[in-house]
Amino acid sequence: MFTKNKVSFVNIMTSFKKSDLKFSVVERFLRYVIVDTQSDPSSLTQPSTQKQKNLGQILVNELLEIGVSDAHLDDFGYVYATIPANTTKPNVPIICFCSHMDTSPDCSGENVKPIIHQNYQGEDLVLPDDSTQVLRMAEHPDLKNQLGNDIITASGTTLLGADNKAGVAEIMDACYQWMNHPEIKHGTIRILFTPDEEIGRGVDKVDILKLGAYAGYTIDGESAGTMENETFSADGAKLIISGISAHPGFAKGKMQSAIKIAGAIIAALPDDLSPESTSGKQGFVHPVGIEGHVEQATIEFIIRDFEDDQLEQHANTIRQTADNILKRYPNATYRLQVKPQYRNMKQVLDKHPQIVDYAMEALQRAGMEARLRSIRGGTDGSRLSFMGLPCPNIFAGEHAFHGKQEWVSVQDMQKAVETILHLAEIWEERS
Template sequence: MDFTASLSFTVTDRFLRYVQIDTQSDASSPTTPSTEKQKDLGRLLVTELLEIGIADAHLDQYGYVYATIPANTDKPNVPVICFCSHMDTAPDCSGTGVKPIIHKKYNGDDIALPDDATQVIKLADHPDLKNQLGNDIITASGNTLLGADNKAGVAEIMDACYQLINHPEIKHGVIKILFTPDEEIGRGVDKADIAKIGAFAAYTMDGESAGNMENETFSADGAKLTINGVSSHPGFAQGKMESAIKIAGKIISALPDSLSPEHTSGMQGFVHPVDISGHVEAAVIDFIIRDFEEDKLSEHANVIRSVADEVLKSYPNSTYMLDTHQQYRNMKNVLAQHPQIVDYGMEAMRRAGLEPKLCSIRGGTDGSRLSFMGLPTPNIFAGEHAFHSKQEWVSVQDMQKAVDTILHLCMVWEEKG
């Protein structure tokens, strides 16, 4: 039965509503959520879930939204599955005053954004646009990001909830819903209650092109390099001063280009200095270290040590210390133990009329950490493109295909249960 052709989608209206709510997270804030305004969207989602008829929908003190759609199948052993998206938008670009624009029936031309003449979404720079001819493209107006990352995923899950409640002919087991704060600053599941979710598997809706499914992420470490130099009055510094600031600069300059994010792609890892602070006597460089192979993280850290050792040869009275810490690990290590989770996702996309493609993420998702918290979680496309920028865009038709995929996925799990 092809039920999706007759659906009245609500995803676009929901998306247009959600992106106008400012939900930027803030890495400098110690609270959860990092910004209270994220709860503005959370409260709206709870209200809409309750209106749909999902009685247990609620927002907790940490800004997480939880909800349950009861099973409507007679089969007793269908595994519980969860769908998850994050509500926050990235701090990289303003999320205040988003003005979404629908560009009907995209014809292949560049898209000029009206509020900033320098912001032009060019087909040459966004090759995925070639797959959108005739589709309806949603952008922001040029002064802000759009927020498709990840409000496209939020809207898709919300529409799927609406369809599941209003179409009881779609048979499914228990479905759990989770909307998280602070994913963009790496704290998206810090306070997630895995026991409350109670699912066997989950799917984040936070990917790019329609048909993509991601079962592999980077493994990630953070590293802090502390340099202890020698301070002296600058008027009497000859032969005495060893500036930690200058040492830090030389270390950064000496890092190999072959291990930098701007010179790597595909399955290559990188070492990336993301922050530097300090003064003459002491300076600190913060790094992120990434690779798909966990064993290579220590090798990359050793590159930092080797560079520091070489630079410090010219500063005999200075020292350094490198501390590394784990951030997240490649979710493929967990998903490989439960191959049906990915297989069912691929089957759902085929049933939705897509040609599924299994991909690796040069980054992480909430699913990276959820997988290692006992909830195996691959990532499914949401249709978002050029995220974290003023040229962010998504198509109406891709969001609708994502809703179709969610619904088919619920049915696949019910059939196999």
């Protein structure tokens, strides 16, 4: 695991300076966010919405224009590309940088109007198309680190799409820099842009053999200088309740409504095991959907914890709660179906400590305080890690994602580009 030693990374001679870079990240980001790429959890297709391919084709065209000759979009909506090695060292591991193109179904991503608020000085940012949408420093504490920076928001009626088009733009700018700055030495680099991450299908059809990479990095984190090497482990659960239906005019002593039983079970779940009551390393049980009628009702849950064995305990909490409620409904029954979703990537990353160490060093070389964190969620990297591509998550600068107050700063996106470039250099140096 990375430890701070007294070797000053700022004294290490790197092959590029920030002043050498003509950043393209902001211009790219502003182009990408106006493309509606919202994914759809109810769709059975891959990708879930064909409009995600619209952005994918734009990215392919831009990669081809800068000389990345193998860039292509496959039938499933994935963009693949290769930055060829420019080092004489023969054994530099192939690394992959990955971001997702879709935006959340939770908030509209259609007709996004990005706005740059220049030289932010701590004032409230009122979004012009809906004056009730106001970014206040008290509610967005990371704004304290943005004084003097340029903040990008949407106009108030849509999300912005910084999750994860900031990451897409940062990787694309890094590709531009690699192709125009041969003095930045690196091994072979794979690029992967995925659809449907927001609905949990981001790597369902990814071709790991085509990538052929030793290590991966998703660029999909929040605050500048942060990296996440640990995610939740996750299960999905479905509680199916079978009640007793009867004509309501003659139901006394007969009807046992599955709808009412479902409501009672949800109400009886422990408050201290809900998302709104947990933080840090605490897990939760979260009912995310309910449907049904008198005879049968179904509750959908997501179950989360950083420890795998706790997932089973949380599932048992659902069972015990259902058992207790059904004592009042002796003729009703239930069954609980639990399905694994993803697992804590730290289990894999701890076996490959240099993957995290090099990224922490890259953050420092880019002039930031490197901070290693856990994320109360999952990334494409969670599943990629267990598919054979160990993959921590580096910041993209996105904040307040999935809502109308989503924002990102120009300067944080530029720092992310620098981090990516430094990271590729470090892999080349250490090989």
